[in-house]
Amino acid sequence: MLFKKLYTKSLFRICPKILSISSLRYATAPSSYAETVDLAYSSYESTEDETSVRPPVVILHGLLGSKNNWNSMSKAIHKSTGRKVISIDARNHGDSKHSSQHTYLHMAQDVIKLLKKLEISKVSLLGHSMGGRTAMVLSLLSSDLVSSLIVVDISPAKTSPQIFSMVNLFDAMAAVSLRSGIAMSKARKLADEQLKAVIPDINLRNFLITNLIQTNTGSYSWRVNIPALKENFQQNIASFPSSLKGLQYCGPTLFIGGSLSDYIGKNDLPEIQEYFPLAQLQFVDGAGHWVHSQKPEKFLEIACSFLKDK
Structure with missing residues (x-):
């Protein structure tokens, strides 16, 4: 058995977007609270891409990483799915601009700014760790931009010690x-x-x-x-922003965890589904926090199977 059971539950209801007062402030006027920076990115595409009909895949790396860490995986996802892949350097990382501000709201708005610049109206988001939380925040604040979501070894429910x-x-x-x-x-x-x-x-x-x-x-x-x-680490990076409680992203969502990691557990699913009602949770045996580099073949298989369907 190379990967563990898929955890999910059926939801036969319309997914509402319930807004608390604090989340409404973010959802309606994020630009007034987040000063954006220009982001560096790499694009993987070919003349035979399905980008005219299928949204590109946008990859967001983790803390202290960069788009370069995802070079091989980006190429493999592009080859397997036929979709354009855009791998992005977060602010204060890689070749992107530096800023004294580093919150998930800022990082989500940076990505939205880049998508607008590239004239992209819909994407599939794939984020690992810090990038996974950025992808979650972006999905919650601008769900119309996101056709599907993959979050790798991180959760809105808890933080690993x-x-x-x-x-x-x-x-x-x-x-x-x-x-x-x-x-x-x-x-x-x-x-x-x-x-x-x-x-x-x-x-x-x-x-x-x-x-x-x-x-x-x-x-x-x-x-x-x-x-x-x-x-910014203690207050703005180490935990998921509590101000977003009440918001939901109702598109296809997959959480991929490492069986050896404590960043996410199967008991997190109910709280995950408070934000992402259609979320599935799948674990890769023998992988720790860096699932995509420790078990690349299994990760690619799981991620691309989801992307081909969603």
Whole structure:
């Protein structure tokens, strides 16, 4: 058995959009509360795409990641589904603009701005971790833009205790000191040695080091905005915004979790369905939080099967 049971329940009712006073404020006037930034993105398409009839797939990465982490998976999803795939760098990540503000409302509005710029009226959203919560918020605030939703190993219902150790990663990255002018290979090795004292997991260190860049002057820095992420982490990143209670996205929704991860559990489904009434929940055996990189074939199979139908 390569993946676990699908958790869902039938809902034979019209899905209302119930608005509390606080959620109404966000839903009706988000632009007045969120200053947007321009986002970098990569597009995967061909002349044989079905984009004229099927919405593109928009991929949103997790905290301290980038669109580059999804390069192979983006190509595979495009090849399997025939749909255009757009992989986006979140604000304060990758090649996107930096900002002192970093909330899910801001990130959702950034994506909406990009879709408007690209003249795209409907998309399928696929988001992992922080990107999954961004996708959820966007779906709740602008459901007309979203034809279907895939959320990877994150939940609006709870937060993994592990997530609070992220502050240690910010501090460890900020403490790395590298001299100017050395080769990138040398810089990566030195950064790894300095991170090792705090982060024993070599896979996690390798993931973080993908953010190391060399400037035009030969000095080294992190392309993620560590000060802004650390400042916003506790209040704005670590948990799902409670102000959105009462809103619902009623389109096709799939939550994919890793069986070894505690970021999402089968008991979360009832609370998930308060926001996403049609949500299904599927677990991939042997996968942790990074389901798509730890079990790429199973993840691709599950995600593309859903995208082909939805």
